Amino acid sequence: xxxxxxxxxxxxxxxxxxxxxxxxxxxxxxxxxxxxxxxxxxxxxxxxxxxxxxxxxxxxxxxxxxxxxxxxxxxxxxxxxxxxxxxxxxxxxxxxxxxxxxxxxxxxxxxxxxxxxxxxxxxxxxxxxxxxxxxxxxxxxxxxxxxxxxxxxxxxxxxxxxxxxxxxxxxxxxxxxxxxxxxxxxxxxxxxxxxxxxxxxxxxxxxxxxxxxxxxxxxxxxxxx
Numbered sequence: 308x309x310x311x312x313x314x315x316x317x318x319x320x321x322x323x324x325x326x327x328x329x330x331x332x333x334x335x336x337x338x339x340x341x342x343x344x345x346x347x348x349x350x351x352x353x354x355x356x357x358x359x360x361x362x363x364x365x366x367x368x369x370x371x372x373x374x375x376x377x378x379x380x381x382x383x384x385x386x387x388x389x390x391x392x393x394x395x396x397x398x399x400x401x402x403x404x405x406x407x408x409x410x411x412x413x414x415x416x417x418x419x420x421x422x423x424x425x426x427x428x429x430x431x432x433x434x435x436x437x438x439x440x441x442x443x444x445x446x447x448x449x450x451x452x453x454x455x456x457x458x459x460x461x462x463x464x465x466x467x468x469x470x471x472x473x474x475x476x477x478x479x480x481x482x483x484x485x486x487x488x489x490x491x492x493x494x495x496x497x498x499x500x501x502x503x504x505x506x507x508x509x510x511x512x513x514x515x516x517x518x519x520x521x522x523x524x525x526x527x528x529x530x531x532x
Contacts, residue, residue: 309442310336314375314384315360315368326363327384328356330374343382390441398455398495399476400446401462401469409445409461410438416457416508423507424453425500449495453504456481456488460508481505 312327322342328351329335335356339347351359360370375384378392391397403409414435421431434454438445445462447454462469463480470476473494477487485505492501 309376309389311374312377312384314371315363316371317367325384326368327377338377340382390444390446393437394446394448396448397446397472398449399459399469399471400444401458401467402444403467406441410435412461413438413457420507421453424504426451426453452492452496452501453507455492456504456508
């Protein structure tokens with residue numbers, strides 16, 4: 308699970324200085340960052356948090372208005388979850404129980420369907436590789452409807468909550484409610500392209516369902532970011 312931090316920052320003659328304090332837990336990680344490098348990290352007990360925040364405030368640190376994630380590669384606190392940085396402007400996303408297994412299922416689902424829907428094989432591999440690097444979510448942007456349909460199919464059939472960028476996200480999987488999905492996706496793709504993706508996914512959906520245990524269908528998508 309990716310850690311979430313409240314960030315306290317101040318400007319110094321040597322640049323930006325920050326303390327990031329984990330938002331939950333009895334023992335919370337605090338990261339002291341200067342010029343994009345972690346110079347100190349410590350665990351702070353719940354009872355000692357107020358003392359540290361007070362000390363930072365007296366030293367001129369101000370708390371950011373939004374919680375952030377820490378990018379170890381760049382040394383930057385960022386309000387965007389790392390799983391969404393490579394896939395900005397999501398169309399649908401879901402949080403699987405096991406990302407690695409979920410990506411393997413997506414590979415099965417898309418093995419033939421993506422090519423039949425007009426997605427080059429090397430593009431599919433790159434897309435799957437991006438998903439495999441994610442720590443928490445499966446994310447589909449408006450690159451091609453076959454990706455959004457595949458993520459949605461697996462999420463709903465697996466009982467994971469599915470989130471959509473726009474209101475009215477269908478509660479049934481694409482294979483069970485094709486017309487509802489055409490309508491919902493038509494704001495992002497041409498209808499012939501959506502139909503082509505649905506047709507291509509037909510056989511892949513059957514393979515996916517054969518490889519997973521029976522699960523609850525139709526988890527409500529009640530929250531939109």
